[in-house]
Amino acid sequence: MDDSDATSGEDVPMAACSECTKTVVSRQCRRLPRSIGRTGKLFWEVLQFIRYSILPDEKIDNCLADCLAITLKDSARKGRLFKALSIFSLIQSHALASSAYPVFVVDSLSSLLLSCANLESLPLGKQLHAQVITWGLHKSHALVPKLVSFYATFGFINEAHFIAADSNILHPLPWNVLISSYVSEGRYDEAIFAYKEMGHKRVVPDRFTYPSVLKACAEQSNLEFGREVHELINATSSLKRDLFVQNALVSMYGKCGDLETARSIFEEIPDKDEFSWNSIISLYASRGGCLRIGNFAWALKLMRQMRTGGVRCR
Structure with missing residues (x-):
């Protein structure tokens, strides 16, 4: 896991948030993320810029959380997991006051779980899963497929099966991942059982x-x-x-x-x-x-x- 960029001067690409595109400060906000370098400077300058803007308080919180969420996704996609986790801690702090808090947190967790699977970081992924349970998001339609894929990646298919079966999602994606994983492991009886269970839960x-x-x-x-x-x-x-x-x-x-x-x-x-x-x-x-x-x-x-x-x- 390479997180050396946390101290580098590399620019961090980050799109403007949806709130800023609707205000008179949109030009500055769109330029700002592309001009920010180091991680600490990124957080501080985004925070200062938005806090001193003319946005109403609620839109300020939405704007800040949105900008941070976009940056987190970019870091997770590039395999910079520790940076993404640092940004996630800020999202938790500043998105609490946002009306879209659940959306920001769920989207960020989805990106982090995918990154943990790609980088084979089982301990961090388990910690995120524990947070998901603590926050009552373990049945989230967006997170269940990511959790099933995460555990299946490491061969913990029983855990993946429990997560899929415990959800009330009618989309077949988590079940597809589960059945495919059983087949890949040569556990054909369990694959067919999962398929039948999927039908009993009325998943098409x-x-x-x-x-x-x-x-x-x-x-x-x-x-x-x-x-x-x-x-x-x-x-x-x-x-x-x-x-x-x-x-x-x-x-x-x-x-x-x-x-x-x-x-x-x-x-x-x-x-x-x-x-x-x-x-x-x-x-x-x-x-x-x-x-x-x-x-x-x-x-x-x-x-x-x-x-x-x-x-x-x-």
Whole structure:
């Protein structure tokens, strides 16, 4: 973790806050953040500039917190975690009086958790999670996906599962991360269980949910449940045309030994990509499908189509 910039003279890019763009001081405020250098100078000059501006008190607090939040996001994005944490302490102090306090804090925590995951800083991430719980933000729609991703990054999938299950979020993102993590760890039973739990909580799966679930079915040769998932996919018109999902279906049926259905789905895909072609070819090659059903002509036709379309066979 490189935080050497905390003492450097490097300029800190920071956009003007939304409040300042509506006032007569907008020009100065837009210029000011780009001219500030060191971290301490940044905090002091932003504070002094806004405090002595003509903004009403409430807008001053919003403006200050907004400027600091933007700077925090930039620092977190660049991997300057300690600087971002220092800015966060100021946000907590100055955003308390702001009407948008929850928004500033949640947005800042989201950036910090993402940075902790990217920089593999488990202890700091856990401290932030403790703060989230203390402030009663553990079910925030913005923070739950970040917390699930954070713990999944470090392999703490049980913790990630608890966070997802304890939330009341209807968006599939945290569940997608959870199911994908289970599959990556080879915990296929738990991936399918999480998918079923997701349904019980009335969270609607999307195009990113099904490929992971279908892979879990394929790895367990669970054709029966794979067909149930296929029925749900067919009930959504957009998913029936989704290449990502259809490729996963081809792979699932092929690995479960139902090559006829895999071939049928493959032939109905209008815009096949390289993965589509290589998937069906590898399925037939690995299971001896062409020999078992005697369909040499179809195999040769498939190879000719690949060559005509300029698709490479891996």
